[in-house]
Amino acid sequence: MNAPxxxxxxxxxxLADYAPVIGDGEIAEIQHLARAxxxxxxxxxNSTAVxxxxxxxxxxxxxxxxxxxxxxxxxxxxxxxxxxxxxxxxHNALHGAPYQGRPEWIAxxxxxxxxxxxxxxxxxxxxxxxxxxxxxxxxxxxxxPGRWVxxxxxxxxxxxxxxxxxxxxxxxxxxxxxxxxxxxxxxxxIPQFLFYxxxxxxxxxxxxxxxxxxxxxxxxxxxxxxRPIITQISRFDRLKDPxxxxxxxxxxxxxxxxxxxxxxxxxxxxxxGEAVLAEVREAAGKDKDVHILNLPPWSHxxxxxxxxxxxxxxxKSLREGFGLTxxxxxxxxxxxxxxxVGGIPSQVIHKLTxxxxxxxxxxxxxxxxxxxxxxxxxxxxxxxHQHVRxxxxxxxxxxxxxxxxxxxxxxx
Amino acid sequence: MAEPFQFxxxxxxxxxxxxxxxxxxxxxxxxxxxxxxxxxxxxxQSLETHHYxxxxxxxxxxxxxxxxxxxxxxxxxxxxxxxxxxxxxxREKLAGFVEEHVAANPxxxxxxxxxxxxxxxxxxxTVPLDDWASSLAELADGIRRQSLHTLHYHFITSRLRLKLExxxxxxxxQHSLGRSDLAERLNGIDIYTNTLEGVREEVxxxxxxxxxx
Numbered sequence: 146m147n148a149p150x151x152x153x154x155x156x157x158x159x160l161a162d163y164a165p166v167i168g169d170g171e172i173a174e175i176q177h178l179a180r181a182x183x184x185x186x187x188x189x190x191n192s193t194a195v196x197x198x199x200x201x202x203x204x205x206x207x208x209x210x211x212x213x214x215x216x217x218x219x220x221x222x223x224x225x226x227x228x229x230x231x232x233x234x235x236h237n238a239l240h241g242a243p244y245q246g247r248p249e250w251i252a253x254x255x256x257x258x259x260x261x262x263x264x265x266x267x268x269x270x271x272x273x274x275x276x277x278x279x280x281x282x283x284x285x286x287x288x289x290p291g292r293w294v295x296x297x298x299x300x301x302x303x304x305x306x307x308x309x310x311x312x313x314x315x316x317x318x319x320x321x322x323x324x325x326x327x328x329x330x331x332x333x334x335i336p337q338f339l340f341y342x343x344x345x346x347x348x349x350x351x352x353x354x355x356x357x358x359x360x361x362x363x364x365x366x367x368x369x370x371x372r373p374i375i376t377q378i379s380r381f382d383r384l385k386d387p388x389x390x391x392x393x394x395x396x397x398x399x400x401x402x403x404x405x406x407x408x409x410x411x412x413x414x415x416x417x418g419e420a421v422l423a424e425v426r427e428a429a430g431k432d433k434d435v436h437i438l439n440l441p442p443w444s445h446x447x448x449x450x451x452x453x454x455x456x457x458x459x460x461k462s463l464r465e466g467f468g469l470t471x472x473x474x475x476x477x478x479x480x481x482x483x484x485x486v487g488g489i490p491s492q493v494i495h496k497l498t499x500x501x502x503x504x505x506x507x508x509x510x511x512x513x514x515x516x517x518x519x520x521x522x523x524x525x526x527x528x529x530h531q532h533v534r535x536x537x538x539x540x541x542x543x544x545x546x547x548x549x550x551x552x553x554x555x556x557x
Numbered sequence: 558m559a560e561p562f563q564f565x566x567x568x569x570x571x572x573x574x575x576x577x578x579x580x581x582x583x584x585x586x587x588x589x590x591x592x593x594x595x596x597x598x599x600x601x602q603s604l605e606t607h608h609y610x611x612x613x614x615x616x617x618x619x620x621x622x623x624x625x626x627x628x629x630x631x632x633x634x635x636x637x638x639x640x641x642x643x644x645x646x647x648r649e650k651l652a653g654f655v656e657e658h659v660a661a662n663p664x665x666x667x668x669x670x671x672x673x674x675x676x677x678x679x680x681x682x683t684v685p686l687d688d689w690a691s692s693l694a695e696l697a698d699g700i701r702r703q704s705l706h707t708l709h710y711h712f713i714t715s716r717l718r719l720k721l722e723x724x725x726x727x728x729x730x731q732h733s734l735g736r737s738d739l740a741e742r743l744n745g746i747d748i749y750t751n752t753l754e755g756v757r758e759e760v761x762x763x764x765x766x767x768x769x770x
Contacts, residue, residue, distance in 0.1 A: 170704035174566040177684040324573060327675030332575040339571035339677065548570040548682050 149261050152194045152219040158208040158347070160540070166346050167540050175540065178547040179213035185550070186269035187217040188291075192232065192278035194221045196380070196410060196442040198342060198469045199275050199298055202542070205345040209543050215550075220265065222279045228257040232278045233417065235312075239277065240384055240464035241303030251311070255281060267291060271550050280315045292553040295319040298342065298466045300487035301329045320553060325467040325488045338549060341491065342467040343542040344476060344533070349445035351476055354453055362450035366406075368436055373403040373516055376455040378448055378473070380409040381421040381439070384464045386484075389505050391428045391435065393461065396509035398434075401516050405429075408438040408451055453477050457515050457522070461508050462486055472537040475499065475529030480522035482511045492537065498529040559733035562725075564688040564699050567710035569602065569679040576676040581624060581659050582666040584616070587676055588652035593644040594678035600647060601638060601714055602679050613749050616651060616674075623670030629658045638749075642722060683710070693734065693769035696726065697761055705753040712756065713748055726760065730767075739767040 164172050189207060191199050203219050210217040224232075231250040238244035258281030265282065267289045274282055275296045286293045295316050301309065301324075309331065316322060317333060323340040324330050330337045344351055363370045375394060379385035387407050394405040407425060410418070422439055429435040440447060452458060458474035458481050465487030472492055474481045481499035483489045493499035500511040515522040576591050578584040588596070599615035612618045617634035620626050632654045641647045659666035688703065690696040700708060711725035723731075723744050731740035746759045 168704065170702055170707070173686070174568065174684070174704050174706065177566055177686065178568060178682070181684075327573045327677060328673070330573050330575075330675070337573040339573055544568060545570060548568050548680070551682055552570060552680055 149190075149223055149265050150194070150221050152203070152207075152221060158205060159212050160209055160543070162347060163538075163540050166534070167538065171540065175544050175547065176213065178544065178551065179215065182547060182550055182554070183214040185215055185271065185554075187215050187271040187273065187550070188267065188269045189217065189219045189273050189275065190222060190265075190279050190282060191219075191275035192222050192224070192229075194219075198466070201348075201350075201469070202342060202539075203275075205348055205539055206542060206546075209539065210546065213543070213547070215547075218269075222257070222261040222282075224257040224261075224278075227253045235277050235308050236299065237384070238305035238308040239299050239301055239312075241305065242384075242464075244305045244308055246307070258282060259284075271553065273546075274319075277312055280312060283315055283318045286318060292320045292550075293318070294321045294323060294549065294553070296323040296340065297329065298325060299329070300326070300464050300466050301331060302326075302487075303464070304331070321549065323549075326491060329487075338545075340542070340545055341488070341537055342469055342472075343537050343539045344469055344472045345539040346476060350449050351473055352449070354446070354450055358446075359450045359454045362447050363454045366436055366438060366451075368404060368406060368451075368454070370454060373401055373456040374406060374454060375403055375457050375459060375512055376406040376408065376451055377459040377461065378408050378452060378470045379460065379462070381407075381418045381425060383417070383421055383424075384462060385409075386461045386463045387421065387425045388428045389463075389508070390459055390461050391425065392505045393459070393508040393512065394435065396506065397512045397516070400513055403456070403516070404434040404436065406436045406438065406451060406455065408436075408440055408448060410440045410442055410444070449477075452479060455479060457482060457512055459508065459512070460484065460489065461502070461505075462489070465489055468492070471499070472533050475526075475537075476533045478523075478526040478530045480515045480526050481529060482508055482515065484508075492532070493529075494532070497525065498532045499525055559691060560729075562690040562696055562699075562729045562733070564686045564690075564703055564707055565710060566684045566686050566704070566707050567714070568682050568684075568706060570682070571598070572678050572680055574676040574678060578619075578674040578676075579669050580667055581620070581626065581629075581655055584620070584674060585652050585655040585659060585666075587674075588616070588648060588655060591676050592678055593648075594680075595676045596644050596648050596651070597714075597717065598677055598679045600636075600651075601717065619670065619674045620655075623672050623674065624665070624668070626658065626665060629654060632658075638716070640722065642716070644717065693730070693736075693739075693764055693767060696729070697764045697769040700726075700757060700760055700764075705757065708753060708757050708760070712760065736767065739763070742767065 189203055193200050207217050207219045231254050262282050262285050267285045269291050272291045273294045273296055276298055317335055321336045323338050377390045458479045460468050460471050460483040462484050467488035471483050471489055483493050485501040493501050495501040502508045502511055576587040578587050612634035614634045617630045621630035636650055688699050690699050715725040727740035727744045730736045742763050748756055
């Protein structure tokens with residue numbers, strides 16, 4: 146097994162870069178909080194450096210933490226195919242999928258955690274472990290000086306009890322836990338804090354683009370900019386229900402001459418991606434208006450262009466941790482149709498910042514409604530943008546972490 | 558010379574508690590038993606975030622949206638927080654409304670809401686800023702310059718912090734500048750049916766009308 150890796154060469158982000166977006170007052174408040182933590186060290190640990198929402202958040206958050214004076218390292222655990230197959234099964238089970246684990250899976254999970262733990266040092270004042278994959282590293286907490294935090298990005302509201310009860314004793318060894326929604330919590334004996342995931346308005350995925358670039362990207366993918374474009378941006382995962390989106394599109398297509406774009410990739414810790422992609426291709430058949438784009442993880446500008454070039458953005462997940470693509474869409478002032486699961490209702494307030502749905506038919510109906518009422522679609526897009534500005538930007542996440550560390554430092 | 562006004566930056570981290578209400582009866586029980594910080598969070602703190610929902614009180618919003626009990630929701634939403642100087646008073650009022658409603662409509666007490674209500678509380682962290690005002694004009698400048706969280710702290714949560722039926726700005730204007738008239742006008746600004754940005758604009762307009770140039 147390879148040694149855990151430190152993720153380097155991150156974006157040279159500065160907090161001051163965000164002043165035009167959030168204002169000088171907010172920047173000054175963040176700097177005040179950070180001053181009280183100046184020189185402290187922090188370690189963030191997760192299981193992948195590329196692909197998926199967690200890696201995206203850390204890729205932007207870690208430079209900002211360093212910029213405000215907290216010396217922050219991001220490390221990624223390593224594991225073999227079996228380990229990631231087990232953690233994928235855990236992930237699905239925690240989202241509510243059936244779980245038929247084998248006893249050797251537990252051993253593979255524990256052994257990989259232990260092997261990583263042996264190779265890592267934890268002498269920082271704060272350690273934040275993301276999601277279940279590296280959860281066992283907390284066994285290093287005894288004797289280490291730092292405060293340990295478990296950040297859960299998963300919707301645990303329908304968690305398989307066997308898997309959750311296996312993980313729970315690990316979780317309760319931490320000093321605090323962070324969840325994306327109150328509904329995801331399980332009455333832990335340690336403090337539970339609400340941490341909305343956030344997007345970066347300056348990232349390639351979200352920054353403003355020239356209309357010419359958007360047109361070029363649509364053209365490259367063979368998408369007709371003159372006809373309505375319905376898009377779901379998500380990795381090819383059954384929990385994102387891409388086949389359900391194809392079914393909704395077919396219902397809409399009876400009324401509107403529209404196109405469907407399903408764009409995403411497989412994260413490096415997701416071995417199911419290829420199989421799901423094949424299912425989606427089969428569901429799409431030979432319809433030339435369905436564009437299935439399996440994009441590499443660095444396609445941020447292309448994804449941005451696809452979102453900005455779309456008429457409506459969809460997130461028809463069956464389960465969701467938070468669904469950052471929804472905030473991305475709202476930031477771009479796009480009308481959004483999304484499932485009322487996980488953290489999505491925090492972002493989409495029905496009929497005000499988007500449309501919430503519960504079925505394929507409901508999804509199709511709301512798409513049709515928005516296509517028929519472009520003024521209303523524009524209005525909810527504007528409200529959505531404002532909602533994200535207030536709640537779901539990376540600067541809010543940075544501030545929450547600073548507050549958390551101050552609270553932990555003071556022993557509250 | 559008047560005592561200068563010092564701006565304070567207040568930030569909040571939301572702690573998720575273990576109480577969950579599925580029914581109105583459970584809501585009443587938890588309203589009696591949850592922490593003062595939780596009562597505060599779901600009534601005062603929520604003024605900072607509810608721009609789009611019908612009511613600014615989380616409790617009222619849940620009673621309406623999840624339990625479909627509109628009359629009770631209106632009762633809970635329209636408690637005038639400016640007349641409340643202690644959280645125990647507020648707790649008593651809110652729990653009392655729910656208990657009376659359930660007593661009068663027993664079936665409503667056991668009916669499950671569409672989604673549970675999760676009790677939370679805010680952990681406050683304050684940092685005094687190197688930003689002072691010695692005149693109305695400087696106060697207005699500071700209000701314009703500082704974030705909405707700071708405005709929320711001085712104008713809304715101050716009522717409970719100081720157990721005063723007023724806010725930090727009115728208190729300072731009255732006691733340091735001797736402007737009772739202006740203090741009263743500031744205190745009359747409606748904090749419930751407006752966004753925080755809207756509140757800021759009204760505060761600035763009131764200060765301007767009161768002589769801040």
